[in-house]
Amino acid sequence: GQQVMQIPQYQHVQEGEDFTTYCNSSTTLSNIQWYKQRPGGHPVFLIQLVKSGEVKKQKRLTFQFGEAKKNSSLHITATQTTDVGTYFCAGRNAGNMLTFGGGTRLMVKP
Amino acid sequence: DGGITQSPKYLFRKEGQNVTLSCEQNLNHDAMYWYRQDPGQGLRLIYYSQIVNDFQKGDIAEGYSVSREKKESFPLTVTSAQKNPTAFYLCASSYKAYGYTFGSGTRLTVV
Numbered sequence: 500g501q502q503v504m505q506i507p508q509y510q511h512v513q514e515g516e517d518f519t520t521y522c523n524s525s526t527t528l529s530n531i532q533w534y535k536q537r538p539g540g541h542p543v544f545l546i547q548l549v550k551s552g553e554v555k556k557q558k559r560l561t562f563q564f565g566e567a568k569k570n571s572s573l574h575i576t577a578t579q580t581t582d583v584g585t586y587f588c589a590g591r592n593a594g595n596m597l598t599f600g601g602g603t604r605l606m607v608k609p
Numbered sequence: 610d611g612g613i614t615q616s617p618k619y620l621f622r623k624e625g626q627n628v629t630l631s632c633e634q635n636l637n638h639d640a641m642y643w644y645r646q647d648p649g650q651g652l653r654l655i656y657y658s659q660i661v662n663d664f665q666k667g668d669i670a671e672g673y674s675v676s677r678e679k680k681e682s683f684p685l686t687v688t689s690a691q692k693n694p695t696a697f698y699l700c701a702s703s704y705k706a707y708g709y710t711f712g713s714g715t716r717l718t719v720v
Contacts, residue, residue: 532708541699542652544708587651591706599644601651 501526503590505600513608518575520603522588530591531564531571536602537584578607611636615700615712621720622687622694630685630715632700639704641683645669646697646714655698658683687717695719 502525512518522531530549534542546555548564548571555562561574571590575582585602592598613634622628634641643655654667658677672691677683683702687694695718701709 530706534709541711541714542701542709544710547708589709595706597709599652604649 638702
C-alpha cells in the first residue's frame with residue numbers, strides 16, 4: 500500500500516533559526532496536505548498543494564510540491580516559539596485515500 | 610459555528626468493558642474518519658465512512674466498531690477485544706478532496 504515517510508522525526512532549533520520538514524511518498528500523489536498539531540491539541544489543516552512543482556506561502560511558511568508529485572516540503576523561516584508542534588504531511592492517491600506521514604515534532608528554544 | 614464535537618474529552622475504561630466515543634459534525638460533510646494516535650506517534654486510521662449507512666475498515670480496525678446512521682454522527686465503540694486501547698482518539702470529517710477538519714479528541718485510559 501501507499502506509504503508516506505516524513506523526516507526528521509524530531510527537530511530542535513533556536514528561536515530565529517529556519518526549519519524544514521520533508522515528506523516522501525512511495526507512489527505518485529494527486530495532492531498533498533499539511534497539518535499542524537500543537538502539544539495537547541488536534542491536527543489543524545494548513546494547506547493543500549495540487550500541481551506539480553507548486554509553491555505556496557503563508558507568512559513565514561513555504562510549502563513545495565515536487566515535480567514528480569511524490570515529495571513535498573515545509574520550510575519555516577525564522578522560527579518563533581508559537582511554531583512549536585508536530586507537522587504532518589498527508590498524501591492523497593488516485594484512490595482518493597489520504598495517508599498521513601509520521602510527523603515532525605518541532606521544538607523551539609527561546 | 611460549524612465544527613466537529615467529540616465527547617467525552619477524557620474517558621476511563623475498565624478491563625473487559627466496551628465504551629463508545631461520540632463524534633458529531635454540523636459541517637454537512639459526507640465523509641467521516643476515526644484515527645488513533647499514540648504518544649509521540651502519527652495518526653493511524655481505524656474506520657472511515659464516505660456516505661451514510663456505509664463504512665470501511667482502516668489499517669487498525671480490529672477491536673473497534675462504528676455506525677453511520679446519520680450524516681452528522683459517527684460513533685466509535687472500543688470493544689473488550691481491543692487489548693491496548695489507551696490512546697488519543699481523533700474524529701475528522703471532510704468535503705470531497707479538501708482538507709480534514711478534526712475534533713478536539715478523546716483521551717481513553719484503561720484502569
